[in-house]
Amino acid sequence: MKRFTPLVIAVVSALTAHSAAASGLRGSAASMKHQHGVAVALDYTFSKSLSQVRTLVDDGKLVAVEPDSDLALSGVSHPFARPEVKLFIDRLAAQYHDAIGERLVVTSLVRPTSEQPRNASPLSVHPAGMAVDLRVPAKTSTRQWLEHTLLSLESAGVLDVTREMHPSHFHVALFPDAYRAYVGGLTAAMPQAVVAPPPLPSVVSSMSSTAIVTPHASQVAPLVLLVALLGLGATLVGAASRGSARAS
Numbered sequence: 598m599k600r601f602t603p604l605v606i607a608v609v610s611a612l613t614a615h616s617a618a619a620s621g622l623r624g625s626a627a628s629m630k631h632q633h634g635v636a637v638a639l640d641y642t643f644s645k646s647l648s649q650v651r652t653l654v655d656d657g658k659l660v661a662v663e664p665d666s667d668l669a670l671s672g673v674s675h676p677f678a679r680p681e682v683k684l685f686i687d688r689l690a691a692q693y694h695d696a697i698g699e700r701l702v703v704t705s706l707v708r709p710t711s712e713q714p715r716n717a718s719p720l721s722v723h724p725a726g727m728a729v730d731l732r733v734p735a736k737t738s739t740r741q742w743l744e745h746t747l748l749s750l751e752s753a754g755v756l757d758v759t760r761e762m763h764p765s766h767f768h769v770a771l772f773p774d775a776y777r778a779y780v781g782g783l784t785a786a787m788p789q790a791v792v793a794p795p796p797l798p799s800v801v802s803s804m805s806s807t808a809i810v811t812p813h814a815s816q817v818a819p820l821v822l823l824v825a826l827l828g829l830g831a832t833l834v835g836a837a838s839r840g841s842a843r844a845s
Contacts, residue, residue, distance in 0.1 A: 643710065730761075
């Protein structure tokens with residue numbers, strides 16, 4: 598299938614975004630259609646078997662998601678996802694760890710249709726590698742932080758989030774193009790890093806140089822001492838000269 602143009606993708610999103618919005622954590626049929634429509638517009642392959650998942654990995658269309666100090670995987674059969682989904686997980690896990698002091702737990706990533714649970718929607722984007730399931734934190738304040746963060750991103754139009762109960766988890770379908778643009782906007786809005794000025798150049802003795810050279814702070818004291826000594830020497834020489842003149 599030929600990849601759809603960005604204009605077609607934008608039209609698909611516009612036609613479904615209004616009805617999909619405001620569903621919150623409950624999810625809706627409209628949000629599922631929206632997720633599926635975005636994946637189709639992006640010409641994503643919906644893997645039917647594990648061999649198709651492996652092919653997508655070999656082709657670089659799915660990338661590995663690995664546990665680290667910010668992220669834990671629990672019961673994840675196939676730890677792969679679209680590159681933008683991995684970027685989302687990495688950023689969210691770092692923010693979660695920084696705010697909560699715990700690792701974010703992912704419970705599912707790409708799943709071929711042959712391994713989908715019985716209650717999975719036929720429109721699920723897990724086979725496309727466009728979704729991630731997150732463990733619901735047991736602590737109320739932690740759960741509220743995660744819910745608020747996910748709903749804020751949903752309001753920004755970069756993902757759909759649903760609280761599913763059987764089993765309990767947050768299902769997140771990421772919209773790759775929208776999320777990539779969102780992150781790019783955040784990066785562009787960041788102030789330029791403050792770069793430390795280079796060390797001041799050393800004093801140069803070459804008289805041919807026309808550059809104005811500022812002495813380093815460590816050189817100021819010796820220069821002052823030298824000037825003082827020269828001044829004292831000139832004073833002594835002058836005094837001696839005057840004394841010699843009077844004597845004559």
